[in-house]
Amino acid sequence: MSEQTNTETFGFQTEARQLLQLMIHSLYSNREIFLRELISNASDAIDKLRFRAIAEPELVGADVDYAIAVSFDEEAGTVTIADNGIGMTRAEIVEQLGTIAKSGTAEFLASLTGEEQKDASLIGQFGVGFYSAFIVAHEVEVLTCGVGASEGTRWVSQGEDDFSVEPLQCPRGTTVILHLRDDAKEFADGFRLRSIVRKYSDHIGVPVRMIKEAFPSEESEETESAEPEFETVNDATALWTRSRSEVSDDEYTEFYKHVSHDFDDPMTWSHNRVEGKLEYTSLLYIPKKAPFDIWNRDMPRGLKLYVQRVFIMDEAEQFLPLYLRFVKGVVDSSDLPLNVSREILQQDERVTSIRNALTKRVLNTLESMAKKGPDDYRAFWDEFGEVLKEGAGEDFANREALAGLLRFASTHMEDIQKKVGLADYIERMDEGQDKLYYLVAENFETARSSPHLEIFRKRGTEVLLLFDRIDEWLMANLTEFDGKPFQDVMRADLDLPEDEEEHGEADSEANAALSGRIAEVLGELVEEVRVSKRLTDSPACLVLPEHAMGAQMRRIMEATGQELPETKPHFEYNATHPLLERLAAEADEDRFGDLVRVLFDQATLAEGGTLKDSSAYVSRLNRLLLELL
Numbered sequence: 001m002s003e004q005t006n007t008e009t010f011g012f013q014t015e016a017r018q019l020l021q022l023m024i025h026s027l028y029s030n031r032e033i034f035l036r037e038l039i040s041n042a043s044d045a046i047d048k049l050r051f052r053a054i055a056e057p058e059l060v061g062a063d064v065d066y067a068i069a070v071s072f073d074e075e076a077g078t079v080t081i082a083d084n085g086i087g088m089t090r091a092e093i094v095e096q097l098g099t100i101a102k103s104g105t106a107e108f109l110a111s112l113t114g115e116e117q118k119d120a121s122l123i124g125q126f127g128v129g130f131y132s133a134f135i136v137a138h139e140v141e142v143l144t145c146g147v148g149a150s151e152g153t154r155w156v157s158q159g160e161d162d163f164s165v166e167p168l169q170c171p172r173g174t175t176v177i178l179h180l181r182d183d184a185k186e187f188a189d190g191f192r193l194r195s196i197v198r199k200y201s202d203h204i205g206v207p208v209r210m211i212k213e214a215f216p217s218e219e220s221e222e223t224e225s226a227e228p229e230f231e232t233v234n235d236a237t238a239l240w241t242r243s244r245s246e247v248s249d250d251e252y253t254e255f256y257k258h259v260s261h262d263f264d265d266p267m268t269w270s271h272n273r274v275e276g277k278l279e280y281t282s283l284l285y286i287p288k289k290a291p292f293d294i295w296n297r298d299m300p301r302g303l304k305l306y307v308q309r310v311f312i313m314d315e316a317e318q319f320l321p322l323y324l325r326f327v328k329g330v331v332d333s334s335d336l337p338l339n340v341s342r343e344i345l346q347q348d349e350r351v352t353s354i355r356n357a358l359t360k361r362v363l364n365t366l367e368s369m370a371k372k373g374p375d376d377y378r379a380f381w382d383e384f385g386e387v388l389k390e391g392a393g394e395d396f397a398n399r400e401a402l403a404g405l406l407r408f409a410s411t412h413m414e415d416i417q418k419k420v421g422l423a424d425y426i427e428r429m430d431e432g433q434d435k436l437y438y439l440v441a442e443n444f445e446t447a448r449s450s451p452h453l454e455i456f457r458k459r460g461t462e463v464l465l466l467f468d469r470i471d472e473w474l475m476a477n478l479t480e481f482d483g484k485p486f487q488d489v490m491r492a493d494l495d496l497p498e499d500e501e502e503h504g505e506a507d508s509e510a511n512a513a514l515s516g517r518i519a520e521v522l523g524e525l526v527e528e529v530r531v532s533k534r535l536t537d538s539p540a541c542l543v544l545p546e547h548a549m550g551a552q553m554r555r556i557m558e559a560t561g562q563e564l565p566e567t568k569p570h571f572e573y574n575a576t577h578p579l580l581e582r583l584a585a586e587a588d589e590d591r592f593g594d595l596v597r598v599l600f601d602q603a604t605l606a607e608g609g610t611l612k613d614s615s616a617y618v619s620r621l622n623r624l625l626l627e628l629l
């Protein structure tokens with residue numbers, strides 16, 4: 001077979017092509033990161049081989065010297081990055097370097113704004129590190145031989161529409177040759193490359209080697225033909241094995257980019273070594289931005305697991321609970337066996353204790369961020385708050401700590417951006433207030449204008465406003481904080497401290513008669529009709545029986561097709577409202593009925609609810625309007 005017939009050309013997947021373009025444009029101002037990405041891949045490939053070699057030492061032979069070599073040719077305008085890691089087979093390279101495996105990528109790309117500046121930080125989410133080669137190269141060649149494969153593959157592309165592959169003999173590992181663009185020739189320079197390696201890849205646990213540059217001197221001329229001598233240019237000790245005081249913020253930041261594949265800086269991190277019954281080191285990072293697929297509970301997540309510094313697996317999800325799925329980093333255990341599998345991790349008691357400790361560690365990190373950097377914490381909350389709320393319902397052991405991390409909008413802040421924590425809420429509570437008041441609605445606007453808040457506004461009592469999809473479920477799991485119970489202000493059992501002046505005599509005879517007439521009109525629609533203590537401006541509102549399912553939960557359950565038993569609200573009216581005073585005097589029973597039904601429907605609407613029969617509402621309202629005109 002001639003080589004010709006073995007060459008195959010493939011089109012890049014559409015998403016890959018789009019990302020490639022996006023990447024070339026948006027990362028142009030920070031072109032040197034291509035080297036970080038390629039070294040990061042080489043280091044991952046070596047980690048993977050090292051791991052395979054534990055079970056199959058014959059794959060690598062004795063005494064293998066794992067290393068990454070970076071070289072350049074100024075005349076030819078090339079930069080080459082070579083590793084002796086796991087390599088790729090022909091099928092793997094077509095798959096890995098031609099498609100973006102993440103599900104949902106296409107939809108996500110379609111939703112992008114086109115503001116490239118903004119999108120740059122999103123690129124890292126896709127694991128498109130390799131494509132950064134095209135920021136500086138007009139052509140990229142990859143020579144690779146997968147471990148144990150009989151032949152290697154040459155992959156070549158101009159980064160436009162397609163790439164081609166052909167067979168080739170090469171040693172195990174991967175060599176990436178960048179043919180630099182005219183405006184990127186500056187990278188074919190020893191000094192420049194060394195400084196980039198030190199800046200971004202110092203902490204990688206694999207040595208990065210470059211040929212020693214001979215300084216022009218008389219002796220060097222004599223040795224010119226000798227074998228080139230290599231030197232290691234990075235520190236080559238895995239960052240987490242160093243002590244905290246020796247690691248700079250920049251180093252932590254660069255290491256984050258390596259482990260997370262994120263192009264953005266992390267928000268914060270926590271690095272700890274634990275000794276004693278269990279020995280392990282953890283380095284946990286909180287990212288700045290949530291990945292686009294954070295709501296996909298099956299998205300890859302978890303920490304990079306090492307055992308005694310040997311890489312074992314990516315995304316070891318057993319070390320953190322699901323609600324902390326945004327945390328990135330490394331855990332390196334001295335106790336687990338090297339041949340540990342996911343199945344073993346699931347049942348291992350040591351893993352459970354590490355997981356409990358790491359969970360506390362993350363919560364502590366968030367707590368101190370909230371104390372020291374409220375602005376940072378607010379930014380964190382906006383990205384990850386809803387995910388953290390899952391924890392308050394799932395992680396009972398840490399419920400109090402989690403509750404302390406929650407943030408809510410409230411009646412004391414007109415701006416949706418401002419949020420209050422429960423500790424601060426308690427701090428500024430009214431004298432004598434013994435409950436934490438809250439209200440759940442569909443959105444901020446509906447929450448803020450709910451008639452249920454009127455009495456609280458009048459008294460100046462703060463009410464937390466909740467409107468995330470998860471909130472009603474959250475509050476069902478959260479009964480108290482700091483010894484104080486929560487109280488839903490929409491519930492029938494709302495038991496406000498009395499204030500006689502506000503509502504006069506609720507149980508007067510006249511009111512009893514009016515309640516009776518209203519109840520007759522509403523009949524089966526309501527559980528009970530009574531005079532309200534919570535309204536000051538609105539004529540009426542609907543109140544939930546104490547243990548009934550709230551409207552939000554009901555909508556979610558109904559959306560999933562579940563049949564729910566009907567719950568009837570209580571109808572509360574404001575006896576001192578002019579409309580009600582007129583109503584009490586209405587002798588025409590038909591008009592009385594229309595008015596009551598309109599009040600009932602309006603109360604439903606005010607809560608963001610929908611009317612069962614909206615056209616009946618419209619015609620009643622029109623009948624009443626006609627009498628006005």
Ligand code: ADP
Nearest residue numbers: 041042045087088096127128129130131174261
């Ligand atoms: P990521 O590193 O986030 O997975 P990249 O775009 O950097 O994404 O790389 C894509 C994939 O290509 C890698 O996951 C890996 O499977 C493969 N790959 C890239 N470089 C190498 C290499 N030097 N050796 C072996 N495989 C590699």
Ligand code: MG
Nearest residue numbers: 040041129130
């Ligand atoms: Mg990569």
